[in-house]
Amino acid sequence: MSMTSQIAIDVMGGDHGPEVTVRAAARFLSRHPSAALLLVGDQATIEQHLSAQSGVDRDRIEIVHADQVVAMDESPAIALRTKKSSSMRLAIDLVKDGRAQAAVSAGNTGALMATAKFVLKTLPGIERPAICTALPNESGHTHVLDLGANVDCDAEHLFQFAVMGSVLVEAFDDNPSPRVGLLNVGAEAIKGNDTVKSAAERLEAGPVNYIGFVEGDDIYKGGVDVVVCDGFVGNVALKSSEGVAKMISHFLRQEFKRGVFSRLAALMAMPVLARLKKRVDPGRYNGASLLGLQGIVIKSHGGANVDAFGNALDVALREIEKDVPRRIDQRLETLLQERPKA
Amino acid sequence: MSMTSQIAIDVMGGDHGPEVTVRAAARFLSRHPSAALLLVGDQATIEQHLSAQSGVDRDRIEIVHADQVVAMDESPAIALRTKKSSSMRLAIDLVKDGRAQAAVSAGNTGALMATAKFVLKTLPGIERPAICTALPNESGHTHVLDLGANVDCDAEHLFQFAVMGSVLVEAFDDNPSPRVGLLNVGAEAIKGNDTVKSAAERLEAGPVNYIGFVEGDDIYKGGVDVVVCDGFVGNVALKSSEGVAKMISHFLRQEFKRGVFSRLAALMAMPVLARLKKRVDPGRYNGASLLGLQGIVIKSHGGANVDAFGNALDVALREIEKDVPRRIDQRLETLLQERPKA
The missing domain is CATH 3.40.718.10 (Isopropylmalate Dehydrogenase)
Structure with a gap:
């Protein structure tokens, strides 16, 4: 499993939560035979939704239990301080720890950006990540x-x-x-x-x-x-x-x-x-990149349906395959050498 | 003629000039039996385009000759300084002089705003007109x-x-x-x-x-x-x-x-x-108001066709009938009395 691309999904995020994210996860695995997923959220809920899906390759799924959820309207600062075991936070922690190469969430945009910036940090030379x-x-x-x-x-x-x-x-x-x-x-x-x-x-x-x-x-x-x-x-x-x-x-x-x-x-x-x-x-265009971080984080629209959330997962996979953060980092390094510091 | 609503048209403005503006003017007069128009631009050109229209009520049209035209890509500052006898400038001058109650132009937006602001001035309390x-x-x-x-x-x-x-x-x-x-x-x-x-x-x-x-x-x-x-x-x-x-x-x-x-x-x-x-x-929505001026100036889209330019003329007429600048002025006066100056 360690050679494949691994994506951590904040299963609980978004307007529809596991109803959409788990189904999209199952279909994603069928589309991409070499990818693997870490499903982050309430274990029992995830198991329940997974068992409703037929033909899921469980060998390529790992469940990571999280006992908190960031609400869609929660203040980013409060989410960052009080939701350290939320599905969103743990999904990003998995990227930080190298267990996943990307995190995907349909949750609260502000909290996702704040958490990603806090946990993963920006690339050298980048003051602010962008969506x-x-x-x-x-x-x-x-x-x-x-x-x-x-x-x-x-x-x-x-x-x-x-x-x-x-x-x-x-x-x-x-x-x-x-x-x-x-x-x-x-x-x-x-x-x-x-x-x-x-x-x-x-x-x-x-x-x-x-x-x-x-x-x-x-x-x-x-x-x-x-x-x-x-x-x-x-x-x-x-x-x-x-x-x-x-x-x-x-x-x-x-x-x-x-x-x-x-x-x-x-x-x-x-x-x-x-x-x-x-x-x-x-x-069709769902899946926005949080660019400028030391890692890949993809924001799905909160109201995404199964197909749309699947597109966000595809964006994450493609960014892993194309090694986007490292390429941005390399370009920045060249630039910083060339440019006099402002 | 002095009792009717009079609109000054910058006939030469816009991508199509008199081809569109004169035809729209003729139709406008048919739609509004009590309105009158001042057509500002090259006299010979206007006469020529007018004679191509049938059934035009010439009693309600006055031609005001202008021997300059503001180009669509001209700098507003240069237009303001060097085009004092342009069709755009003269149309606005007619509003200033009280001979027209509104000016309508499909010309250069920046020049129109700069000229209108310079000639008509803003209402007391208004720092900047808006579109x-x-x-x-x-x-x-x-x-x-x-x-x-x-x-x-x-x-x-x-x-x-x-x-x-x-x-x-x-x-x-x-x-x-x-x-x-x-x-x-x-x-x-x-x-x-x-x-x-x-x-x-x-x-x-x-x-x-x-x-x-x-x-x-x-x-x-x-x-x-x-x-x-x-x-x-x-x-x-x-x-x-x-x-x-x-x-x-x-x-x-x-x-x-x-x-x-x-x-x-x-x-x-x-x-x-x-x-x-x-x-x-x-x-259908053509005709933007330059609000905050001591007079009515309507900007038509540069590429407007005859119907669209006609809509801009209708907007001008309605603002005359509804006395828009005076109503804004009155509201501002009340506000300025109520509010402590910032």
Whole structure:
């Protein structure tokens, strides 16, 4: 078991807990014959959910009992101080101890970030970890960071995000030179604030394939591989995008119900709409990376279903296989040698 | 003519210039029998485009010749200094002189804002004007500001935007108590930055129906009437939303072309899709208000078509009828008397 990739799952995290995570775990093992899982949470509950699954390869599952759970709305500071035997904390401890190469949780984002940072520490040279995820674009996907870990960023932070995002995409997508853009505003008046302008200067001198400023719609067009922004802006962009997609889907359902002819058209259009849904399904892109840590931690959406949580597990496995944290660390080391310290 | 509502149109502004603006002007006059227009731009060009329109009520049109045009990519500072006889500048001058009650332009946003601020001045107590527009939501529309005029805002600016947005919606939608929300992030970690937190404190004490923090997706849900944010965040939210909508539309077209059955389904679904398109068409919401000025200035999208530019004209007319700037001014006066100066 020690030669395989091992992922620790915070089984109790998320809106649905073991109902989703254990089923996703079982399917993950079928998809990946050489991977193994550490299921962290209440032992009896996990056993119960496991026994409901047929054909689970129990040899590749180890249960790690945890008697605490971090609540979805718990303060990160309180979770960090009082929940030292939570499923979330123990999953990250397993990465720290080298028993797992990645931890995956659908739990409280703030607590996960705080705990991961406290237990695993950031890579040398990284001041703040960032949350990065892929979003669909017209021809593939775009990675965006930060998505909410850092609501106030200076130019150095944005620069570090750009480097981390670029290395992630190089490794993850086998893309030798990802196009990196800084998210900015399109108003002709005053192109961007001082932070963005200063980050642009650093990137122009720099170590990534920086293509300049991009705007919100560029995330979905396909001309840029890594979009860099502070966590406030990134979170709003992500949530606004989800909101529009939901509204369009809502309107589409309403319009297809308007009258007999529309209902008939809906029947005809069903396979088309199913394919569309699949292409824009946020679950397909579930699994955000907490970048900049000395270890791999993947955040699943709290409301993820079995397929979506499975995607987060796949992201974790791929980051293990591609050795993402070590590659970021190496790039940073080169950079730190080259750059005069700010 | 002096008793009617008069709108000055920057005929030369926008990607399409008089091709769109003059046609939209002619249709606007048919829709609104008591309104009158001042068409500002190259006289010969305007005459030529007008003569191509049939049934135009020339009695309600006055042409104001302008021999300069502000380019779409021109620096606002240079436009302000060197384009004193541009169609944009003269349209705003007409508002200043009381010959028009509103100016509408599809030109360069930055130049329009700089010129409007310079010529008309801000209302007493307002430090910075903001750009505000309506966006569709599941049950109606949501007004969002600022959308790009101010990329760095402090809590006082956000507070002022909230007041201005609330008064706009009170007047515009005959809504006695618009629900006002502050745009914030949903990451559980650290709810918002200091600016947003401090703005929230002021609004909780305050003069609008403040309902608390909202997230990006709330713009499109329908539970809030006015969403307040800085111009950087607002611009990114707007552009990201447009990007997602375009991508979904692109995927939908692709999927409906995949195979004979899908093409057939597309034919059947056409009326449904046309209705959907109409509901989410950004042109329906074209016409952003430059709020906080001593006068009404409406910014049309640069790429607006005739219908969309017509919507911007309708927004201008409604703001005239509802006396929006005076109502904002009155509210501010009350507030300034009540509040200790910061």
